[in-house]
Amino acid sequence: xxxxxxxxxxxxxxxxxxxxxxxxxxxxxxxxxxxxxxxxxxxxxxxxxxxxxxxxxxxxxxxxxxxxxxxxxxxxxxxxxxxxxxxxxxxxxxxxxxxxxx
Amino acid sequence: xxxxxxxxxxxxxxxxxxxxxxxxxxxxxxxxxxxxxxxxxxxxxxxxxxxxxxxxxxxxxxxxxxxxxxxxxxxxxxxxxxxxxxxxxxxxxxxxxxxxxxxxxxxxxxxxxxxxxxxxxxxxxxxxxxxxxxxxxxxxxxxxxxxxxxxxxxxxxxxxxxxxxxxxxxxxxxxxxxxxxxxxxxxxxxxxxxxxxxxxxxxxxxxxxxxxxxxxxxxxxxxxxxxxxxxxxxxxxxxxxxxxxxxxxxxxxxxxxxxxxxxxxxxxxxxxxxxxxxxxxxxxxxxxxxxxxxxxxxxxxxxxxxxxxxxxxxxxxxxxxxxxxxxxxxxxxxxxxxxxxxxxxxxxxxxxxxxxxxxxxxxxxxxxxxxxxxxxxxxxxxxxxx
Ligand code: HEM
Ligand code: FES
Numbered sequence: 001x002x003x004x005x006x007x008x009x010x011x012x013x014x015x016x017x018x019x020x021x022x023x024x025x026x027x028x029x030x031x032x033x034x035x036x037x038x039x040x041x042x043x044x045x046x047x048x049x050x051x052x053x054x055x056x057x058x059x060x061x062x063x064x065x066x067x068x069x070x071x072x073x074x075x076x077x078x079x080x081x082x083x084x085x086x087x088x089x090x091x092x093x094x095x096x097x098x099x100x101x102x
Numbered sequence: 103x104x105x106x107x108x109x110x111x112x113x114x115x116x117x118x119x120x121x122x123x124x125x126x127x128x129x130x131x132x133x134x135x136x137x138x139x140x141x142x143x144x145x146x147x148x149x150x151x152x153x154x155x156x157x158x159x160x161x162x163x164x165x166x167x168x169x170x171x172x173x174x175x176x177x178x179x180x181x182x183x184x185x186x187x188x189x190x191x192x193x194x195x196x197x198x199x200x201x202x203x204x205x206x207x208x209x210x211x212x213x214x215x216x217x218x219x220x221x222x223x224x225x226x227x228x229x230x231x232x233x234x235x236x237x238x239x240x241x242x243x244x245x246x247x248x249x250x251x252x253x254x255x256x257x258x259x260x261x262x263x264x265x266x267x268x269x270x271x272x273x274x275x276x277x278x279x280x281x282x283x284x285x286x287x288x289x290x291x292x293x294x295x296x297x298x299x300x301x302x303x304x305x306x307x308x309x310x311x312x313x314x315x316x317x318x319x320x321x322x323x324x325x326x327x328x329x330x331x332x333x334x335x336x337x338x339x340x341x342x343x344x345x346x347x348x349x350x351x352x353x354x355x356x357x358x359x360x361x362x363x364x365x366x367x368x369x370x371x372x373x374x375x376x377x378x379x380x381x382x383x384x385x386x387x388x389x390x391x392x393x394x395x396x397x398x399x400x401x402x403x404x405x406x407x408x409x410x411x412x413x414x415x416x417x418x419x420x421x422x423x424x425x426x427x428x429x430x431x432x433x434x435x436x437x438x439x440x441x442x443x444x445x446x447x448x449x450x451x452x453x454x455x456x457x458x459x460x461x462x463x464x465x466x467x468x469x470x471x472x473x474x475x476x477x478x479x480x481x482x483x484x485x486x487x488x
């Protein structure tokens with residue numbers, strides 16, 4: 001079980017729990033504003049862009065080349081950017097805090 | 103090679119120069135072929151604009167047959183964003199359960215119909231009706247209206263042998279004018295009425311702007327969807343094992359849809375006009391000349407996609423560009439994805455196998471490249487599951 005907190009761009013905070021799937025799927029199922037997941041998680045739409053709160057960056061790990069290339073040209077990109085469809089939910093992510101980029 | 107295969111004609115040029123050349127009505131086009139370059143040029147709207155003379159970013163150019171600016175397609179930021187915002191939510195309606203349920207009924211009925219026939223011409227008897235009926239949901243107008251669009255045939259703008267046909271285009275433009283008149287007299291909850299009520303910066307959209315959105319909605323969503331659906335039928339005819347796999351692993355349906363759309367790339371490329379002297383891929387590009395972003399080539403770039411010429415139904419990383427890239431990315435993608443998901447689902451439920459009888463391939467000619475994009479016609483027989 002992992003607890004994950006989303007902070008949307010208008011400041012709304014939601015904490016959700018899950019054991020499997022991707023962070024994008026969790027957000028879409030719970031209609032977190034700003035995460036649409038249009039492509040279903042195959043790294044082709046960037047509508048699942050989040051900023052990982054700095055203390056958690058080590059736990060979420062590094063993005064793949066393909067993910068980095070996608071992020072590079074997206075709005076609001078910074079060093080904490082990730083595509084949340086590429087974050088698989090595991091115990092390891094318990095407590096994770098994410099800011100929705102859009 | 104399998105009958106359903108869509109070969110990649112761009113490979114050699116993509117690896118060597120990264121570019122291709124087309125001469126179109128004395129307004130040449132430099133085709134950008136590599137995934138990275140296509141994305142970069144799509145991103146740099148200040149340098150490569152969409153808001154040129156109406157019709158010019160389309161290849162072959164439509165400047166001689168169209169004066170109406172297509173919106174938001176032929177606008178650049180910041181205007182683009184203001185107009186796109188007017189329709190953005192509307193184009194997400196396909197995610198609503200009622201919309202999906204209605205689409206499912208349409209597609210199930212159509213499949214039942216073709217299962218009852220011995221031989222079916224897929225483009226005119228399956229894909230065109232499917233596309234037209236589904237569009238009534240997107241526009242939120244009565245189902246019967248689809249009959250009019252089906253009667254136009256597959257090419258509203260193009261006719262066999264001729265790249266551009268002003269008379270055919272006029273059918274669509276006159277039709278849209280009439281529909282706008284009707285919506286002015288009898289406003290309702292359809293897309294025409296929504297646009298007529300909409301405002302940008304406190305000002306109502308002009309009639310010409312409403313027309314620009316509607317032309318785009320009809321034109322952008324017709325051949326593309328027809329190609330995607332027809333190619334899907336041909337693919338499953340050649341790959342019955344894929345139908346079995348999707349039946350057994352419905353959880354990969356979303357990935358399969360993205361992969362088929364990557365492989366098909368129903369829209370080969372789209373143009374831009376350079377606003378300054380610049381370069382692409384170390385090649386000089388003059389101000390006011392055209393480039394095109396070749397989505398179809400980018401989708402087969404081996405530096406991004408493993409086994410680019412194979413359909414890998416559960417491809418996990420799939421940054422395909424079939425729906426474009428950046429702020430102009432396809433507004434109809436949500437609708438198209440629902441059509442494709444439901445189509446695949448219904449095929450697995452109802453169809454055991456499909457046989458291709460005969461076919462006439464639609465091969466586009468782009469300068470040195472000949473690209474198969476689909477079929478002019480393809481006869482098949484559908485065999486029922488039950
Ligand atoms: C398989 C089906 C489709 C494909 C492959 C496709 C492809 C594309 C591509 C590549 C673009 C980007 C053009 C550019 O960057 O200049 C685009 C834009 C667009 N498409 Fe689609 N399209 C499809 C279906 C649809 C449908 C069904 C509709 C609506 C009925 C539609 C409406 C639009 C609109 C309105 C835009 C312009 C968006 C903007 O400029 O902001 N498309 N499409
Ligand atoms: S859901 Fe499309 S890139 Fe993440």
